[in-house]
Amino acid sequence: DTGVSQDPRHKITKRGQNVTFRCDPISEHNRLYWYRQTLGQGPEFLTYFQNEAQLEKSRLLSDRFSAERPKGSFSTLEIQRTEQGDSAMYLCASSLDNSYEQYFGPGTRLTVT
Amino acid sequence: GEDVEQSLFLSVREGDSSVINCTYTDSSSTYLYWYKQEPGAGLQLLTYIFSNMDMKQDQRLTVLLNKKDKHLSLRIADTQTGDSAIYFCAESLNTGGFKTIFGAGTRLFVKA
Numbered sequence: 774d775t776g777v778s779q780d781p782r783h784k785i786t787k788r789g790q791n792v793t794f795r796c797d798p799i800s801e802h803n804r805l806y807w808y809r810q811t812l813g814q815g816p817e818f819l820t821y822f823q824n825e826a827q828l829e830k831s832r833l834l835s836d837r838f839s840a841e842r843p844k845g846s847f848s849t850l851e852i853q854r855t856e857q858g859d860s861a862m863y864l865c866a867s868s869l870d871n872s873y874e875q876y877f878g879p880g881t882r883l884t885v886t
Numbered sequence: 887g888e889d890v891e892q893s894l895f896l897s898v899r900e901g902d903s904s905v906i907n908c909t910y911t912d913s914s915s916t917y918l919y920w921y922k923q924e925p926g927a928g929l930q931l932l933t934y935i936f937s938n939m940d941m942k943q944d945q946r947l948t949v950l951l952n953k954k955d956k957h958l959s960l961r962i963a964d965t966q967t968g969d970s971a972i973y974f975c976a977e978s979l980n981t982g983g984f985k986t987i988f989g990a991g992t993r994l995f996v997k998a
Contacts, residue, residue, distance in 0.1 A: 777928075814991070816988045818987065821985065864929070872984070873984055874931060875984065878928060879927070
């Protein structure tokens with residue numbers, strides 16, 4: 774396994790459009806996390822899944838954001854009606870159950886024009 | 887509340903030791919971490935310390951935890967130019983899901 778992968782690596786979209794990102798975790802990892810990182814800041818927690826169940830969501834995750842992990846493997850993060858403030862790097866991480874160690878993917882950089 | 891703070895920049899000469907400091911606010915932290923991020927690369931877990939430990943050493947890295955003052959530090963011995971990167975302090979909260987709170991990062995410059 775080559776680690777956590779994310780697709781696309783870069784996305785440029787116009788304000789008001791919808792975008793969807795995909796994350797493929799390390800295959801045996803039950804937990805999957807989404808973070809957002811803006812320039813000059815550390816990653817901010819958005820949400821996490823244990824298998825297909827979404828167990829926690831940050832208040833940063835507004836109604837325009839939705840995340841799914843339908844079969845407990847890959848996950849998607851959708852942003853509807855994008856705003857310029859959504860421009861950021863979206864990071865995915867995965868881990869084994871009850872493990873402190875999260876493995877991060879390379880991220881998807883979103884630019885909203 | 888959940889907050890992790892660290893200084894933004896540190897500049898050292900090659901061969902010197904670097905010390906990056908961090909403070910956190912949540913006393914229910916279970917693990918504290920140091921991550922490294924190089925330009926264009928993902929986050930790499932460098933080292934971690936469990937909240938009931940005071941110190942952890944891993945080759946050139948030494949982590950010190952003062953739980954009373956909620957202060958964490960990372961010392962890099964014999965700093966090399968390849969150590970130039972952004973270093974993030976982070977804590978995992980005792981929520982069962984290892985939700986991780988990150989600081990804003992310290993940019994380490996290593997001068998040859």
